[in-house]
Each structure stands twice: as structure tokens, then as C-alpha cells.
Amino acid sequence: MNPHHHLDPSTVVSYAAGALAVEVAIVAATHLETCAHCRARVDEAERFGGQLVEQQQPVVADPARQASLRASILDRLDEAPAPASAPLPRGAPYEDDDRLPAPLHPYFGASYRALKWRWMAPGVHCIRAPNTKAGTLLLLKIGPGRSMPVHSHGGTELTQILRGAYHDALGHFAPGDVADLDSDVEHQPVTVPGTACICVSALDAPLRFPGWFARKLQPLFKL
Numbered sequence: 001m002n003p004h005h006h007l008d009p010s011t012v013v014s015y016a017a018g019a020l021a022v023e024v025a026i027v028a029a030t031h032l033e034t035c036a037h038c039r040a041r042v043d044e045a046e047r048f049g050g051q052l053v054e055q056q057q058p059v060v061a062d063p064a065r066q067a068s069l070r071a072s073i074l075d076r077l078d079e080a081p082a083p084a085s086a087p088l089p090r091g092a093p094y095e096d097d098d099r100l101p102a103p104l105h106p107y108f109g110a111s112y113r114a115l116k117w118r119w120m121a122p123g124v125h126c127i128r129a130p131n132t133k134a135g136t137l138l139l140l141k142i143g144p145g146r147s148m149p150v151h152s153h154g155g156t157e158l159t160q161i162l163r164g165a166y167h168d169a170l171g172h173f174a175p176g177d178v179a180d181l182d183s184d185v186e187h188q189p190v191t192v193p194g195t196a197c198i199c200v201s202a203l204d205a206p207l208r209f210p211g212w213f214a215r216k217l218q219p220l221f222k223l
């Protein structure tokens with residue numbers, strides 16, 4: 001697997017620092033299982049983070065200095081050449097048809113076949129992870145050739161594609177790809193024909209659907 005859509009550098013730095021909302025971190029970890037490129041960047045961010053801790057003055061944290069250090073880390077990540085993708089070890093996710101990625105097991109179990117899907121809208125089924133904290137962690141199954149309603153977000157939406165594929169204004173997203181969207185993005189994914197698209201999505205703030213869909217869906221599913 002060679003993903004084409006990766007974690008945003010700010011997500012990489014936040015993941016390395018343990019600063020992501022837990023739901024978002026779970027989806028990031030799911031991407032990292034399949035992506036040597038992003039794993040290398042997390043390693044790099046952790047190394048920089050260690051250097052920062054060593055350099056930190058014990059008395060006063062200067063916000064301007066912290067901002068400039070963070071910007072320099074993001075610049076370094078942007079400049080770093082993409083490492084070659086290492087082959088996945090045997091038994092890695094996506095090779096075994098029925099096995100969910102390991103970071104999802106505590107929330108959804110290990111088996112696709114055992115999933116208990118709930119109807120959400122025509123052509124759309126979902127499973128909401130129980131016992132998550134402030135955000136939302138959702139498995140979504142969208143039928144082939146379906147379009148989701150246009151929506152935007154109050155915060156981050158991180159979505160890892162597990163099966164099938166969709167496209168939107170940002171490109172084509174296939175298994176292994178991650179869509180790392182902030183609150184400025186409004187998009188309308190359309191799944192490709194032939195196979196349902198299964199993805200795992202983390203939201204750290206409510207989704208915002210416009211119009212009738214919002215009025216019907218948001219009270220029902222607390223999205």
C-alpha cells in the first residue's frame with residue numbers, strides 16, 4: 001500500500017506531542033499503521049520535540065519563541081524528503097480481508113463481518129464508538145456511487161479510508177489514504193461505483209450539515 005494522501009504536518013507534530021483529541025489520535029494511528037511516510041515524519045517530530053525539551057528554559061515559556069520553534073519544525077517537516085515506503089509486514093492491516101486495523105479494535109472489535117451497522121441515511125450506515133470523550137469516532141459505510149451531503153466542521157475531521165474509495169474536490173481517496181481537514185473545508189464526498197466505501201472518521205467538534213439533512217440527522221445522531 002502506498003497512500004497518496006497523508007497527515008497534515010500540524011497533525012504529525014500534535015500526534016508526536018500527544019496533543020490530539022483521543023478520537024483524532026486513533027484515526028491518525030490507523031493511518032500510521034499503513035504509512036511509512038507519515039511514520040518517518042512522526043519519528044522526526046518526536047526527535048525535534050526531544051531537542052525542544054532539552055533546550056527549554058525552566059522559568060518562563062516565551063510564547064513568541066515557542067511559536068517560532070513550532071514554525072521551524074513545520075518548515076523542516078515540509079522540506080524533508082519523502083522517505084521510501086517500506087513494505088508492510090505480513091499480516092498487516094488490509095491484507096487480511098476481515099481484520100480491522102489494530103487501533104480500532106478497542107472501539108469496534110477486530111472483525112468487519114462482526115460489525116453491527118446502523119442505518120443512518122439512504123445508502124449510509126454507521127457505528128459510533130461508545131465511551132469516547134469530547135469528540136466523535138465513527139465507522140461509516142457508504143454505498144457505491146453515493147454522494148454525501150455537503151458539510152463542513154467546527155473543528156478537525158480526520159478520515160482514514162479502509163475499503164472502497166471516494167472522490168471530492170480534494171482528490172481521489174482510496175484505502176490507506178487519510179483526509180485531514182480543518183474547519184475551513186466544505187466538501188461533498190462521492191463514492192466510486194462498484195464497492196461500498198468504509199472509512200473511520202474522527203471529529204473533534206460537531207459536523208455542520210446545511211439544510212434539511214442537518215435538521216434530521218444532528219438531533220438523532222448527535223453528530
Ligand SMILES: [Zn+2]
Nearest residue numbers: 006007035038
Ligand atoms: Zn501518510
